[in-house]
Amino acid sequence: MGAAVLFSPQAHAASCCGGGSSSSLVLPKFSRAMVDVSFDIEQYDGFWNRQGEHVSDPPGSDLNQYRLNVGYAHRLASRWQTSVIMPYVWNDNSYSGLDTQTDGLGDTKINLWYEAFDGVTCVWKVRKPSDLKPAAYFGATLTVPTGVSPYDDVDNNFDITGRGFYRLDGTMLLEKTIYPWSASLLLSYGKYLERAVNREYGKHVEPYDKNLGDRLLVTVSTGYTVFLDSMDTVTYTLALSELQEDEATINGSIDSTSGFKKRSAALTAAYATMDRDWVYKVTWNHALDRDGWGENFPTTDVLTLGVSHVLR
Amino acid sequence: MYYAKNWLFSCGLVVLLGLGGCQDVTDDLSPSGSDQRPAVTAGSTGSQTNQQAPSFTAVDSLGATRTLAAELAMADGVVLYFTMWCPVCDSHMNHIRSSLVADFPNVTFLIVDYVTGSVVASRAAQLNNGYASFTVLADVDHALFNAFNGSMGTTVVIDSSGMITLNEDYKDGVKVRATLEALP
Numbered sequence: 001m002g003a004a005v006l007f008s009p010q011a012h013a014a015s016c017c018g019g020g021s022s023s024s025l026v027l028p029k030f031s032r033a034m035v036d037v038s039f040d041i042e043q044y045d046g047f048w049n050r051q052g053e054h055v056s057d058p059p060g061s062d063l064n065q066y067r068l069n070v071g072y073a074h075r076l077a078s079r080w081q082t083s084v085i086m087p088y089v090w091n092d093n094s095y096s097g098l099d100t101q102t103d104g105l106g107d108t109k110i111n112l113w114y115e116a117f118d119g120v121t122c123v124w125k126v127r128k129p130s131d132l133k134p135a136a137y138f139g140a141t142l143t144v145p146t147g148v149s150p151y152d153d154v155d156n157n158f159d160i161t162g163r164g165f166y167r168l169d170g171t172m173l174l175e176k177t178i179y180p181w182s183a184s185l186l187l188s189y190g191k192y193l194e195r196a197v198n199r200e201y202g203k204h205v206e207p208y209d210k211n212l213g214d215r216l217l218v219t220v221s222t223g224y225t226v227f228l229d230s231m232d233t234v235t236y237t238l239a240l241s242e243l244q245e246d247e248a249t250i251n252g253s254i255d256s257t258s259g260f261k262k263r264s265a266a267l268t269a270a271y272a273t274m275d276r277d278w279v280y281k282v283t284w285n286h287a288l289d290r291d292g293w294g295e296n297f298p299t300t301d302v303l304t305l306g307v308s309h310v311l312r
Numbered sequence: 313m314y315y316a317k318n319w320l321f322s323c324g325l326v327v328l329l330g331l332g333g334c335q336d337v338t339d340d341l342s343p344s345g346s347d348q349r350p351a352v353t354a355g356s357t358g359s360q361t362n363q364q365a366p367s368f369t370a371v372d373s374l375g376a377t378r379t380l381a382a383e384l385a386m387a388d389g390v391v392l393y394f395t396m397w398c399p400v401c402d403s404h405m406n407h408i409r410s411s412l413v414a415d416f417p418n419v420t421f422l423i424v425d426y427v428t429g430s431v432v433a434s435r436a437a438q439l440n441n442g443y444a445s446f447t448v449l450a451d452v453d454h455a456l457f458n459a460f461n462g463s464m465g466t467t468v469v470i471d472s473s474g475m476i477t478l479n480e481d482y483k484d485g486v487k488v489r490a491t492l493e494a495l496p
Contacts, residue, residue, distance in 0.1 A: 047398060060428075206480075253484060296399050
């Protein structure tokens with residue numbers, strides 16, 4: 001189950017226009033801070049093997065993970081913002097011959113974003129070329145291994161809530177809204193920091209150095225915003241994501257049993273109050289249990305319920 | 313005032329992370345590479361390397377009874393691999409099958425299924441995952457799981473004298489191969 005923790009989807013939050021089409025915790029322009037709380041319900045539905053073939057879980061299995069994500073974003077300057085997201089994870093796994101329930105803190109993410117624009121870029125009509133300028137964000141994310149990893153003092157793999165490695169991601173987010181439509185592109189590339197390992201699942205072993213492979217995430221999304229009579233909005237967003245991680249290394253040599261790929265689609269409905277101070281979100285992230293949609297990775301559905309409160 | 317607030321926010325971040333570090337399971341924040349394997353008493357029985365493997369009797373997924381003593385009598389060594397039929401396990405088992413089995417014909421490879429809970433379900437999982445050619449032990453009562461301190465991907469190598477020469481997570485197969493090549 002440890003592997004599953006790697007992909008905890010971030011709470012979808014308001015970005016430049018407060019519409020909720022972004023895929024990271026991004027503070028809207030001209031806002032002081034934001035609190036974001038979301039709850040993920042992730043259900044496992046087999047996995048893809050290394051050949052990309054989908055394989056079912058053993059009969060009688062019911063494998064779930066729940067995550068409570070608490071995030072806080074804070075404006076540092078007119079173009080700079082930072083945020084932190086801390087998850088708490090519950091593993092609830094039931095096999096025909098084994099039931100386990102464990103919980104613990106997950107891996108923490110600390111973000112720093114630079115906004116390459118000064119004004120709100122959302123427009124109603126394109127009247128001049130500059131109206132086409134997107135909101136561009138450039139970010140860095142440090143993943144801190146605060147979760148319970150295979151290398152901690154654990155009883156077995158069912159305790160795992162984190163990966164055990166620091167990771168640094170560089171991210172670019174482009175977003176454009178021409179009401180009622182919006183679109184975004186997110187590119188993220190991450191490198192793990194090599195670490196020493198002297199324990200696996202609670203057993204001390206001969207020490208070795210391990211590093212996980214580089215990680216690439218590409219997400220494209222399109223959204224449509226409906227304005228209600230009260231001027232509250234509902235934004236529907238469809239996002240497609242491709243996530244892959246290269247093979248790990250053990251003492252500098254490639255571990256050919258590692259690495260993975262996953263493709264998924266997510267549908268989000270975000271309700272925002274007129275002043276965009278409150279955003280309520282529900283997201284369904286679905287991975288197709290078909291051959292070729294992933295490699296060496298669990299197939300899961302994730303339902304996320306979240307709320308963001310923006311402080312002006 | 314604005315900078316004071318930012319400073320307070322930064323302090324808050326440090327406190328949050330500090331709280332996380334208070335748990336006794338967050339050694340990952342500052343990993344250690346020191347060798348902390350406990351010393352073992354020669355000739356003692358247990359799950360650690362250089363201990364005598366605990367004897368066991370288990371039922372395979374075809375209903376046949378298997379004992380460690382009988383397996384060791386017919387082979388240079390026995391490899392136990394603990395599976396929960398997950399992607400990581402599948403990747404490991406596939407690697408064992410493609411990279412090790414043919415090179416060590418005098419070694420018996422046994423897959424230990426500790427999650428399905430019955431011989432029938434174990435057989436179904438074995439076939440569903442494409443490992444009909446392997447011998448799968450249905451560890452219904454978790455006797456092997458407990459005796460060898462197993463977990464997902466745990467790999468145990470036992471030589472013909474019954475001594476454990478490896479008990480750790482399967483990785484790239486390099487260490488398992490080296491251990492098997494060193495079998496007497």
